[in-house]
Amino acid sequence: GQQLNQSPQSMFIQEGEDVSMNCTSSSIFNTWLWYKQDPGEGPVLLIALYKAGELTSNGRLTAQFGITRKDSFLNISASIPSDVGIYFCAGPFYGGSQGNLIFGKGTKLSVKP
Amino acid sequence: KAGVTQTPRYLIKTRGQQVTLSCSPISGHRSVSWYQQTPGQGLQFLFEYFSETQRNKGNFPGRFSGRQFSNSRSEMNVSTLELGDSALYLCASSLRQGANEQYFGPGTRLTVT
Secondary structure, three states: OOOOEEEOOEEEEOOOOOEEEEEEOOOOOOOEEEEEEOOOOOOEEEEEEOOOOOEEEEOOEEEEEOOOOOEEEEEEOOOOHHHOEEEEEEEEEOOOOOOEEEEOOOEEEEEOO | OOOOEEEOOEEEEOOOOOEEEEEEOOOOOOEEEEEEEEOOOEEEEEEEEEOOEEEEEOOOOOOEEEEEOOOOOEEEEEOOOOHHHOEEEEEEEEOOOOOOOOEEOOOEEEEEO
């Protein structure tokens, strides 16, 4: 079935550093979504991508829809402490009926001690 | 515009009991989806409601059910609670059925003892 694999699982950041993470699947996706979740809160939609090769920015965040339609990338430039949290990729699951979202396991961003 | 609201935020129940969780979508959004989030399984889709009808269902037992009212507000019910039902239950709303951009509420943290 459809599965989303995120890497890395976790990473430590120092303020000012650029961060990169990615999401891959063995299946083709027509949409890629990136969410961020803070402790005790629900995921917040950061960026939505709808077209292969598309590059979309939201402030310091930039996400790309992979050309093969089986992957997506999220970059955060000049990280700040409030970037800490868990980042999820998601895409629509087409299994039997109208699609709904499946999620990767997340990339956890923490501050470097 | 107010976001998705969920009540209650925290709940403690005993094995065998039942529980009802409530979700109010963003004004104008007609589709409501429910997800279960656990450390082991991550975010998993439960079901989607649109126009007071369940449109899509994930792979959960029949103890999990839901409904949607004419004002798009939704409730989910879990009967005969098991310890493994302890999780964060998230509600997400979107403009229409099967829409990819879903906006999440803060969740209800359910603990079953």
